Amino acid sequence: MQIDTRATTGGVTVIRVAGDMDLYNSSRLKDLIVSLWNKGERRIVLNLAELSYIDSSGIGVLLYIYTSGQKRNATVWYAGVNGSVLKVITLTKLLGFLPMTETVEEAIERTREAAAKTDEKPKQLGVLIDDASPLLQTTGMYHKTFHIDFPQIRRLSNLIAQQAPPEVREFNMLEQQISELIKNGVKHGNRNDKEKALDIWFSFSAGHAHLIVKDEGPGFRELERWNEFYRKKIECYRNQDFEQMMNYLAFRTNESDDHDGGNALFAAVEYWNEGVVFSNERNKVGVKRTFE
């Protein structure tokens, strides 16, 4: 199975799937689409004109993409289905259920119509600056001020993550993501100065984790450059252009040292699926994740 991705203007991503889609490879398509959704993409067209074979696991993935897309408010169109693939879709009684068009152009047109109707704004890729964002509103959140330096980061992260209810699975993942935010505040913001305050607000439920971290530093000056860097990296990943991607593995600034990975924020914008938003001063970051 061969997968190629291209983005068209107006935020529609066309994915060409060619060859055989079966038990051995169909999860690749699923993984790709889930990762696109997690990056904020909401309009996908699958070009299946050159798909020559599909088995039940492939059908399962097509079905999953459709139903899961609906839950995420994301549209998916299946374009150019023909031959034996069309036969299998017909036999499995999915004809008329999966949104299909004859051509890619038609699918893009339908996607745009649907988007115009709901008047949705395409979610921006990367991190935002917006004081008015709900992610930065502290009302109803637990708040505490800390004065800590580097050695205490993980212990504090652990304590905070433990406040999440047991329904929130992947405790390690949550703790890791919290530690990255705290590390940024302590190291890059407050420069390990215990005199400086680190303010943390949080609220957890079985369905969400919401955190705000504010430091006394100069703020994330290079935010725009990071967004640019991030978008280039995502583009390389989408096109599976790993040669080019070598240039976008670690974001460096003049202040980066040997211990700075330069990759924490890449994972953060994926993990915090409701967004990563900085205040206008850029020294306060709000993040939120909702759990299914």
Next chain:
Amino acid sequence: MELDLKRHPPETTVIAIAGEMDMYNSHELKQVVADLFANGRGPLILDFSELKYIDSSGVSVLIFVFTQARKAGIGLWYANVHGTVRKVIELTSLLNFFPIVDSVETALKLAAES
């Protein structure tokens, strides 16, 4: 974090990484691998079966190991990448990028063929 080095003749090294690899200790792995690469070109396999936790500093060491191995033309495989560690690598969009294999056995087979 605990590192356990084993030599597999003729010249493959397997490093089993256990516990938590984070901002406080990931440089230890970096040093061990840098020394290894300075002294030879034999294939390297990192075994993650007992690694429970990784953060961005750990991921950056994995990136370092990967780019160094590539530059030097050294065979490299990451085996048994699972759980939270897999998730973090996936979120950093590196899952299809790193040379990940299911087991040390598979990696040893690939190393022998290379």
